[in-house]
Amino acid sequence: MHVPRFSRSVLLMLGWILPAVFPMEIALAATTAPAAPSLSPCTIPDFHRPAQCGVIEVPEDARRSNGRRIALYVVVVPATEAAAVQPDPILFLSGGPGQAATDSVADISEGLANYNRDRDLVFIDQRGTGRSAPLNCQLFSPEHPEANLRDYLPAEAVERCAKALRGSVDIATFSFRHFADDLEAVRKALGYGPVNLYSFSYGTRAAQHYMRAYPKSVRTAYLGSLVPIDIATPLPFARAAQLALDKTFEACAADAPCAKSYPDLKREFSTVMARLDAGVSVTVPGSDVAAPLSRGRVAEYLRYLLYTTDRAAEVPWLIHRAYLGDWTPLAGGVLDHARSFDSGFSSGLFLTLTCNEDVAFLRERDLAPETDGTFLGDYRVRNQQAACARWPTYRLPSGYRRAFRSDVPTLIVSGDLDPATPLAFTTHAAPGFSRRAEIILRGQGHSGWSDCADRAYRELIKSGSVKKIDTECPSTPRPPFKVE
Secondary structure (H helix, E strand, O other), X not given: OOOOHHHHOOOOOOOOOOOOOOOOOOOEEOOOOOOOOEEEEOOOOOOOOOOEEEEEEEEOOOOOOOOOEEEEXXXXXXXXXXXXXXXXXXXXXXOOOOEOHHHHHHHXXXXXXXXHHOOOEEEXXXXXXXXEOOOOOOOOOOOOHHHOOOOOOOHHHHHHHHHHHOOOOOHHHHOHHHHHHHHHHHHHHOOOOOEEEXXXXXXXHHHHHHHHHOHHHEEEXXXXXXXOOOOOOOOOHHHHHHHHHHHHHHHHHHOHHHHHHOOOHHHHHHHHHHHHHHOOEEEOOOOOOEEEOOHHHHHHHHHHHOOOHHHHOOHHHHHHHHHOOOOHHHHHHHHHHHHHOOOOEOHHHHHHHHHHHOHHHOOHHHHHHHHOOOOOOOHHHHHXXXXXOOOOOOOOOOOOOOOOOEOOOEEXXXXXXXXXXXXXXXXXXXXXXXOEEXXXXXXXXXXXXXXXXXXXXXXXXXXXXXXXXXXXXXXXXXXXXXXO
């Protein structure tokens, strides 16, 4: 089965982050004059088709008559058949939260090439990401990597970023409510009719907020790996990751080469976790410095690998190497994972949105039932709570997190091996979509795609309806496991 390359670029695990430190290069101007779109031909890395790039200015807060403005960076890939162009473009919403949508122009455009014949593809860097007033932090320290071997979100680095941010921007204007206003302003500025939303992971949150605020501006919606508005992440991660790990172990046991190489994988994993609990010191890769490797940080890294079956294929090998006393692959992977926070995502926006619109609504009484008995435990929740305690806050309007309801024709696609947005998310949220089709991609993890999903989406775009969508998809075979 052919899976488009773009599916690998949108595996956004509800939390990666972008480089640099404050002061931020925020394009804010004390002006209220309306700004016309300023797009011109541009060159996109690894992309060889015509594109238009530029900025569209929007109010920092559309609900204020006066105030500063934000310059949103926009890329449009024009329809290739100009004579047949339709007024309803496909608007891509990236995830994270914190990824810049324009970073995915090449991959998404390749995957949607057939749709691009008669519809423009539109990419907007969400405010706080990319070139749209980025909220940038530096969470990885080359000088002190021991912090990243301990914490998913190192407290001192978060505190430094928060201090630099205070007074620089109005953090409350970086909510999804304001991004919904941005999307509507860009749609109008570019002269489009109702759009077709195409979203993955945390981008589905943005899609829902836009659909709620401007229902008549949306023709259809694709929600891949749906994140409900009224469920607080990262609380469900532990149980979902445990299921994905169990399925990985089962698949290894059923695979002859994997079973032969790792005949006692579950026991080895338990031993590795117990050793980490007792205390493991590793030599930081690339140096002669020794530092503790925390169990929680290893567990979070393994959860990350479970996002796709490609990466999950490495998990048995990593466990076995650690069991044999070779911690270098795990430690190196943890640090590479930490570095990725500073290479393509906005940690400032990630913290802003997740702290104020998720973590603030976690209830202590729910923690044990959701985390006890899992390999991740409460590590991710506690680490993120500690980071959020250092981050600026804002209040949400009444009803902001109420369960979502919509009659926009919507295709919801989920993977049954997803360690971040489990099938329970769809079960919870899908009834709110009165005109919906649901597809389960069996054998796939987060933000998956397949020929079957492609056919379903083609029908949605063609007809603007979910009535004739075939929701039965064959299971996707796992890739070969990495073996000794």
